[in-house]
Structures are given as structure tokens and as C-alpha cells.
Amino acid sequence: MIPGFDFIDFAQTAGPVVALVTVAAIIFAESGLLIGFFFPGDSILFALGLLIQGTGNFKLDLNINFAILVLFIAATTGYYSGYLFGKKIGHHISNRPNSLLFHQKNVQRAQDFYDKYGGKTIMIARFIPIVRTFAPLIAGVVKMNQKSFMAFNLIGGAIWITSVVYVGYFLGYYLRGMGIDIDTIILPAIALILIVSVSPAIYQLAKDKKQRIAIWNTTKSELKKLFKKRNK
Numbered sequence: 001m002i003p004g005f006d007f008i009d010f011a012q013t014a015g016p017v018v019a020l021v022t023v024a025a026i027i028f029a030e031s032g033l034l035i036g037f038f039f040p041g042d043s044i045l046f047a048l049g050l051l052i053q054g055t056g057n058f059k060l061d062l063n064i065n066f067a068i069l070v071l072f073i074a075a076t077t078g079y080y081s082g083y084l085f086g087k088k089i090g091h092h093i094s095n096r097p098n099s100l101l102f103h104q105k106n107v108q109r110a111q112d113f114y115d116k117y118g119g120k121t122i123m124i125a126r127f128i129p130i131v132r133t134f135a136p137l138i139a140g141v142v143k144m145n146q147k148s149f150m151a152f153n154l155i156g157g158a159i160w161i162t163s164v165v166y167v168g169y170f171l172g173y174y175l176r177g178m179g180i181d182i183d184t185i186i187l188p189a190i191a192l193i194l195i196v197s198v199s200p201a202i203y204q205l206a207k208d209k210k211q212r213i214a215i216w217n218t219t220k221s222e223l224k225k226l227f228k229k230r231n232k
Contacts, residue, residue, distance in 0.1 A: 031078030049168025086140020123156030
């Protein structure tokens with residue numbers, strides 16, 4: 001899920017409390033810190049639910065409801081932090097140059113989403129990678145009513161956390177009941193979650209003809225460079 005970071009091995013070594021705190025920190029960063037947009041929130045929530053249920057060789061000794069409560073707090077406070085940041089100094093973001101961890105197109109994508117769905121963006125964006133990181137920032141920049149923001153924040157955070165964690169948890173329960181070794185399907189299952197989570201972003205890119213042409217031209221250019229290097 002994160003290059004160089006095996007969550008399952010980490011959870012086995014660090015223990016349940018540290019594993020939960022680490023996941024909560026990742027969810028907070030992805031929800032409220034601009035540098036957290038690349039974190040795999042959906043897949044790590046799913047994996048946590050699966051590990052709490054237990055794989056063939058390992059079970060994370062945590063109460064599922066307590067874990068969800070901790071993660072809900074991390075997600076909602078992260079969003080609120082992003083909102084406050086956008087409200088105070090977010091207007092400077094439009095003039096910020098692109099860098100390795102920041103790109104104006106991510107902000108624009110969240111802005112377009114907000115323009116289309118309004119306040120509901122805060123709830124809907126929870127299920128769309130990258131957009132969920134920048135959505136609270138945009139809400140702060142446009143000075144969305146704080147009470148409305150918190151209502152959507154709490155509802156969206158609760159639905160996102162509970163649904164993804166419980167999907168992993170109950171899928172593990174169902175597979176164990178069928179006698180299927182969860183260790184054999186955990187990586188494909190996480191891969192499926194990743195595909196589902198990024199599919200809305202891929203759809204948004206693919207439905208725009210100009211973006212499709214630009215992506216195709218870039219891909220052809222990079223492939224030509226790659227083949228040229230191999231032929232040398």
C-alpha cells in the first residue's frame with residue numbers, strides 16, 4: 001500500500017495499539033494535511049478490518065468498534081484541520097508553485113468537485129482519493145459555513161470509516177466461515193479496494209476528450225523513449 005511499508009508485518013511487530021495509532025495518523029494526514037494525499041486510506045482501513053477479524057497466521061487484538069471510533073476521530077479532526085487551514089491561509093495556495101508533494105491540478109480538481117456538488121462535496125469526497133485531501137481546504141477557502149461543514153464532515157467521516165473497515169472485517173468473517181485461508185486473498189482484496197477507490201478519478205480523466213488525448217500522447221512519448229533506451 002505504501003512503498004517499503006508492509007502494514008501486516010508492521011502490525012505483527014509493533015502490536016495492536018501502535019498499529020491502530022499509525023493507521024489513525026495516516027487517516028488524519030490524508031484527511032487534513034496536503035502532504036497526505038498519496039496515503040492509501042481506503043486500502044489501509046480495509047486491511048485493518050481484515051486483520052482485526054484475523055488471517056490464517058495473525059489476528060490484531062483490537063475491539064472493532066473501538067478501532068472505528070478512534071479512526072472516526074482521526075478522520076473528522078483531520079478534515080477540520082484542513083478546513084481551518086484553508087480558511088486562514090488557503091487563498092495563498094492558488095499562487096503556490098508546483099512541487100514534488102503539491103500540484104495545482106489537485107487543488108483545481110477539488111475546486112471543480114466543490115463547484116459541482118457544493119457542501120455535499122465534504123461527504124462525497126471521502127470516497128475519492130486526492131479529492132478528499134483537498135476538499136476541506138477548498139471549503140475553508142470559500143468560507144463554507146462552519147456548522148454545515150461539520151455536519152457533512154461528521155456524516156461523511158462516519159460512513160467512510162465504518163463502511164470500509166466493516167467490509168474488511170465481515171469479509172474476513174465470511175471467508176473464514178467458508179474455510180478459505182485469508183492469507184491467500186488479502187493482497188488481491190486490497191488491490192481490488194485500490195482499483196475501486198481510484199476508479200472515480202480515472203473516470204473523470206477518461207470522460208474528457210482533451211485529457212484522453214493528452215494522456216495517450218504522453219504515454220506514446222514515454223513508450224518511445226523507453227524502447228529507444230532498450231535498443232541502444
